Amino acid sequence: MAGGNAAVTYLKPGEVEVRTTDYPTLELLDGPGVDPANAGRTCRHGVILKVLATNICGSDQHMVRGRTTAPEGLILGHEITGEVVERGPDVEFIDVGDVVSVPFNIACGRCRNCKEGQTSICLNVNPSRAGGAYGYVDMGGWVGGQARYVMVPYADFNLLRFPDRDAAREKLLDLTMLTDxxxxxxxxxxxxxxxxxxxxxxxxxxxxxxxxxxxxxxxxxxxxxxxxxxxxxxxxxxxxxxxxxxxxxxxxxxxxxxxxxxxxxxxxxxxxxxxxxxxxxxxxxxxxxxxxxxxxxxxxxxxxxxxxxxxxxxxxxxxxxxxxxxxxxxxxxxxxxxxxxxTGQTPVMKYHRALAMAILHDRIHIAKAVNATILPLEDAPFGYEEFDKGVSRKYVLNPNGALDGAEAA
Structure with missing residues (x-):
C-alpha cells in the first residue's frame, strides 16, 4: 500500500517535515539510519499499528537541534500508542483490534539481558550496540512512530495490551505517557x-x-x-x-x-x-x-x-x-x-503495567502534570519549534483522530 502513510521526518538541524511515506510491512527495509546489518530483517513476530497517539520527546529534540549524528530522512518518534491492524504469522497473543502501549525500547525477549529484565539493552535488535529504539539515531534503524502507521517487532513480548479497549481510549491522553x-x-x-x-x-x-x-x-x-x-x-x-x-x-x-x-x-x-x-x-x-x-x-x-x-x-x-x-x-x-x-535508558517493561493501573485507577494524572497538548500530525513542525523555545507543554500528536476532544483530567 505505497503512499498510504505519513510520518514526521528529520531533514536538517532545526527542520522537520511531515512526508508521505510507504505503508509499513513486516520487514525492516533499508533506509536513513538503518544499520546495514538490520536491513531486510523479516519480522514475522511483528504487528502493524494504527497510531492513536504519539508524542514529541526531548530526546527527539536533541536530534532535531543537530546534537547527534542523525541522518537526513530519519523518521522520528519512539512514544507510540496504537491499535493493531495487522499481525504477523508468528504472533500468538496479540490480536487485531487490540489497543496497546509500545515501550520505546525494542527488545527480543530471548537474549540474556531481556530474560533478566534489562530490556533497554537487548542484545539482538541493534547490531552496533546493546539496545534498540524506534526512530532514533544509532539504535538499529527501526522506523519511528510519529506516523499514521508503524511496524512493531516482537509484538507478543513488547506490547502492553489494555484489556478494556473503551477504558483505554477514555484515558488515552494519560496512557500515551506509558511509552517513555x-x-x-x-x-x-x-x-x-x-x-x-x-x-x-x-x-x-x-x-x-x-x-x-x-x-x-x-x-x-x-x-x-x-x-x-x-x-x-x-x-x-x-x-x-x-x-x-x-x-x-x-x-x-x-x-x-x-x-x-x-x-x-x-x-x-x-x-x-x-x-x-x-x-x-x-x-x-x-x-x-x-x-x-x-x-x-x-x-x-x-x-x-x-x-x-x-x-x-x-x-x-x-x-x-x-x-x-x-x-x-x-x-x-x-x-x-x-x-x-x-544511568542508562529506562527498561520500560519493568514499570509500565503497574503505572497503567495507577493511571486507570486515578492514582496519578500524568497528562495534567506535564500539560499534555494535542496537535494534529501535520502540525508536528510547529510542536518541535515551540518545544525548542521551552514552552511548558508535552506535545501529543493525533495522527488518526483518536484524541479528538480529549483533555487532560
Missing part, C-alpha cells in the same frame, strides 16, 4: 531511592522532570523540589504541589535550605542530560553541571537517578571532550559521599 516519559521519570525516582518521606530534588522542569516529580509523589515523597531557569515550567511544577528552585535567583543549596531547613536532599534526579548549561539563563553549555551540582546537594549515602540523556557523539559539543561524551564529573565528591549513581 512516565516510566522514565519513575525509573529516575526509583533508582534515586525515593520512598515514603523522602526529600527529592529534580533537576529540570521539562516533561521528564515533571514526570519524575509526579512519580516521586506517587512513591510517597515528603517534599519534591523541581529546579529550572524556565519560569513557565516551574509554575507547571507548582501546579501539582511541587516546591521550586529558580536557578537564576541564586545557588540551589541556599534555596533548598529555605525550603527544607538544610541544604541537602535524600534523592536527586537528573532530568536534563548532556545539554545542561552553567547557572544563568543565557549561559553556555556545561554538560557536567547538573551531575556535579547534584553530588553537592545529595546527602552522604544518598543516590542519583540519571534518566537524562547522555550521548557518545555530540557534533555541536562545546569542546572535543563534550563531542565524544567525555565529561568533567567530580567523581571524587560522589565517591567521598558514598553516592549511588544509576
Amino acid at each position: 516519559i512516565l516510566p522514565t521519570g519513575y525509573h529516575g525516582a526509583v533508582t534515586a531511592g525515593v520512598g515514603v518521606g523522602s526529600t527529592v530534588y529534580v533537576a529540570g522542569a521539562g516533561p521528564v522532570g515533571l514526570a519524575a516529580a509526579a512519580a516521586s509523589q506517587l512513591l510517597g515523597s515528603a517534599v519534591v523540589i523541581v529546579a529550572d531557569f524556565n519560569t513557565e515550567r516551574l509554575a507547571q511544577a507548582r501546579s501539582f504541589g511541587c516546591e521550586t528552585v529558580d536557578l537564576a535567583q541564586g545557588p540551589a543549596e541556599e534555596q533548598v535550605a529555605q525550603i527544607l531547613g538544610v541544604p541537602e536532599v535524600d534523592s536527586a534526579i537528573d532530568a536534563v542530560g548532556f545539554e545542561a548549561k552553567s547557572h544563568g539563563r543565557d549561559s553556555d553549555d556545561a554538560p557536567a553541571t547538573v551531575l556535579n551540582s547534584l553530588m553537592g546537594l545529595v546527602r552522604a549515602g544518598g543516590a542519583l537517578g540519571i534518566p537524562g540523556l547522555y550521548v557518545t557523539e555530540d557534533p555541536r559539543g562545546i569542546d572535543s571532550d563534550a563531542q565524544s561524551g567525555t565529561l568533567r564529573v567530580r567523581l571524587g565528591l560522589g565517591w567521598a559521599k558514598s553516592h549511588t549513581f544509576s
Whole structure:
C-alpha cells in the first residue's frame, strides 16, 4: 500500500517535515539510519499499528537541534500508542483490534539481558550496540512512530495490551505517557531511592522532570523540589504541589535550605542530560553541571537517578571532550559521599503495567502534570519549534483522530 502513510521526518538541524511515506510491512527495509546489518530483517513476530497517539520527546529534540549524528530522512518518534491492524504469522497473543502501549525500547525477549529484565539493552535488535529504539539515531534503524502507521517487532513480548479497549481510549491522553516519559521519570525516582518521606530534588522542569516529580509523589515523597531557569515550567511544577528552585535567583543549596531547613536532599534526579548549561539563563553549555551540582546537594549515602540523556557523539559539543561524551564529573565528591549513581535508558517493561493501573485507577494524572497538548500530525513542525523555545507543554500528536476532544483530567 505505497503512499498510504505519513510520518514526521528529520531533514536538517532545526527542520522537520511531515512526508508521505510507504505503508509499513513486516520487514525492516533499508533506509536513513538503518544499520546495514538490520536491513531486510523479516519480522514475522511483528504487528502493524494504527497510531492513536504519539508524542514529541526531548530526546527527539536533541536530534532535531543537530546534537547527534542523525541522518537526513530519519523518521522520528519512539512514544507510540496504537491499535493493531495487522499481525504477523508468528504472533500468538496479540490480536487485531487490540489497543496497546509500545515501550520505546525494542527488545527480543530471548537474549540474556531481556530474560533478566534489562530490556533497554537487548542484545539482538541493534547490531552496533546493546539496545534498540524506534526512530532514533544509532539504535538499529527501526522506523519511528510519529506516523499514521508503524511496524512493531516482537509484538507478543513488547506490547502492553489494555484489556478494556473503551477504558483505554477514555484515558488515552494519560496512557500515551506509558511509552517513555512516565516510566522514565519513575525509573529516575526509583533508582534515586525515593520512598515514603523522602526529600527529592529534580533537576529540570521539562516533561521528564515533571514526570519524575509526579512519580516521586506517587512513591510517597515528603517534599519534591523541581529546579529550572524556565519560569513557565516551574509554575507547571507548582501546579501539582511541587516546591521550586529558580536557578537564576541564586545557588540551589541556599534555596533548598529555605525550603527544607538544610541544604541537602535524600534523592536527586537528573532530568536534563548532556545539554545542561552553567547557572544563568543565557549561559553556555556545561554538560557536567547538573551531575556535579547534584553530588553537592545529595546527602552522604544518598543516590542519583540519571534518566537524562547522555550521548557518545555530540557534533555541536562545546569542546572535543563534550563531542565524544567525555565529561568533567567530580567523581571524587560522589565517591567521598558514598553516592549511588544509576544511568542508562529506562527498561520500560519493568514499570509500565503497574503505572497503567495507577493511571486507570486515578492514582496519578500524568497528562495534567506535564500539560499534555494535542496537535494534529501535520502540525508536528510547529510542536518541535515551540518545544525548542521551552514552552511548558508535552506535545501529543493525533495522527488518526483518536484524541479528538480529549483533555487532560
